[in-house]
Amino acid sequence: MHEALAQVRRDLGPEAAVLHTREVRDRWLGVLPGRRRIEVTASREVNVPSRLRQRTPAEPALRPQPTAQAADETKLSRQVQGQLSTLQAMMKDLCRRSKDRGRGDWPEEYFRLFTDLLDVDVGEDVARELVERVRIDPSNEGLCDPMMLKARVAGLIEDDVPIAGPIRITPGRCRLAALVGPTGVGKTTTIAKLAANFRLKEKRRVGLITVDTYRIAAVEQLRTYADIIDLPMHVVSTQREMRETVKRMDHLDLILLDTAGRSPKDEIRIQELKMFLNDARADEVHLVLSSGSGARTLEQAAEQFAVVGPTSLILTKLDESGGLGNVLPLLRNRGLPLSYLTDGQNVPDDIQTADAHRLARMILQFD
Numbered sequence: 454m455h456e457a458l459a460q461v462r463r464d465l466g467p468e469a470a471v472l473h474t475r476e477v478r479d480r481w482l483g484v485l486p487g488r489r490r491i492e493v494t495a496s497r498e499v500n501v502p503s504r505l506r507q508r509t510p511a512e513p514a515l516r517p518q519p520t521a522q523a524a525d526e527t528k529l530s531r532q533v534q535g536q537l538s539t540l541q542a543m544m545k546d547l548c549r550r551s552k553d554r555g556r557g558d559w560p561e562e563y564f565r566l567f568t569d570l571l572d573v574d575v576g577e578d579v580a581r582e583l584v585e586r587v588r589i590d591p592s593n594e595g596l597c598d599p600m601m602l603k604a605r606v607a608g609l610i611e612d613d614v615p616i617a618g619p620i621r622i623t624p625g626r627c628r629l630a631a632l633v634g635p636t637g638v639g640k641t642t643t644i645a646k647l648a649a650n651f652r653l654k655e656k657r658r659v660g661l662i663t664v665d666t667y668r669i670a671a672v673e674q675l676r677t678y679a680d681i682i683d684l685p686m687h688v689v690s691t692q693r694e695m696r697e698t699v700k701r702m703d704h705l706d707l708i709l710l711d712t713a714g715r716s717p718k719d720e721i722r723i724q725e726l727k728m729f730l731n732d733a734r735a736d737e738v739h740l741v742l743s744s745g746s747g748a749r750t751l752e753q754a755a756e757q758f759a760v761v762g763p764t765s766l767i768l769t770k771l772d773e774s775g776g777l778g779n780v781l782p783l784l785r786n787r788g789l790p791l792s793y794l795t796d797g798q799n800v801p802d803d804i805q806t807a808d809a810h811r812l813a814r815m816i817l818q819f820d
């Protein structure tokens with residue numbers, strides 16, 4: 454091989470690219486193994502860009518120079534590696550593009566719509582269903598502008614997403630809204646945002662209760678917000694205390710109840726939570742989930758928390774999520790209407806009342 458490569462260099466110059474090599478064996482009398490020969494296909498015409506960093510003239514060579522032959526071989530092997538990486542990338546792209554099982558005879562624009570949906574984290578099944586619904590709708594016949602097609606998908610998503618609206622305060626009656634959910638999804642921060650908005654913007658009488666007795670820091674977190682916003686706050690640790698505290702606060706317009714994050718797999722703690730909510734006689738139970746979780750995790754969490762009887766859903770951390778298509782199965786399958794969306798750590802600003810039109814556009818990354 455060394456000899457052959459030296460010959461290539463000699464005949465075609467140092468820049469020649471090796472395209473193919475193989476070993477050929479002669480046969481004596483058609484059977485006995487004969488001389489071993491190397492066949493090299495090389496060309497001066499094919500331009501294979503070097504993947505090696507070009508050294509500037511000022512940059513000294515730090516390592517001892519390898520022999521000219523070894524350097525050439527390294528260069529060749531890098532070139533081949535470069536070509537291999539390019540091929541791998543092409544294969545990967547092809548595989549992704551061929552995720553078209555069931556594509557049937559979709560025209561190119563519908564296939565493109567499908568891959569666009571995959572790109573924003575809409576699962577394959579949901580993406581296929583949405584594209585198919587747009588395609589078979591007679592009013593979309595002849596439509597091939599990508600933005601128009603996307604707008605049609607946005608319309609479908611909008612129709613599929615159930616909306617609960619914000620917490621509704623009834624004059625002369627104390628409303629109690631509890632927030633439940635897995636650990637660290639943003640329950641306490643969302644309570645602070647809601648409390649600040651109702652208290653400072655709507656001038657309502659708001660109080661806070663926490664049953665978060667597992668972690669002292671968690672109680673302190675809520676107390677800090679209560680102090681800043683200037684709200685009454687109570688910590689309860691037994692069911693009896695819960696009943697008494699709610700009674701004592703029932704002159705307020707709104708009580709927001711914070712709870713300790715439960716692992717969706719911890720059934721005992723979820724049962725315990727259910728008892729506290731019964732004692733609190735919660736009017737609304739908002740299940741809080743982080744939009745950064747995968748579609749499956751979201752659905753599983755909703756399933757595990759179903760026993761506490763959530764009435765609506767709050768999706769948090771929209772600002773952290775790359776694509777939001779992962780929330781679609783949860784919204785379409787669980788039938789739990791959306792109340793709020795949060796998109797940042799700032800209290801009280803980073804919260805909005807859920808809006809299906811806006812959410813659909815966010816999922817499709819329109820703006």
Ligand SMILES: Nc1nc2c(ncn2[C@@H]2O[C@H](COP(=O)(O)OP(=O)(O)OP(=O)(O)O)[C@@H](O)[C@H]2O)c(=O)[nH]1
Binds near residue numbers: 635640671
């Ligand atoms: N980026 C971003 N961060 C958020 C959002 N909401 C809450 N966070 C952050 O998420 C972290 C956890 O928030 P908490 O409000 O303590 O979460 P929790 O659900 O009360 O947590 P536990 O009580 O431990 O279950 C904090 O650092 C918050 O600032 C949001 O919408 N976007």
Ligand SMILES: [Mg+2]
Binds near residue numbers: 714
């Ligand atoms: Mg908390």
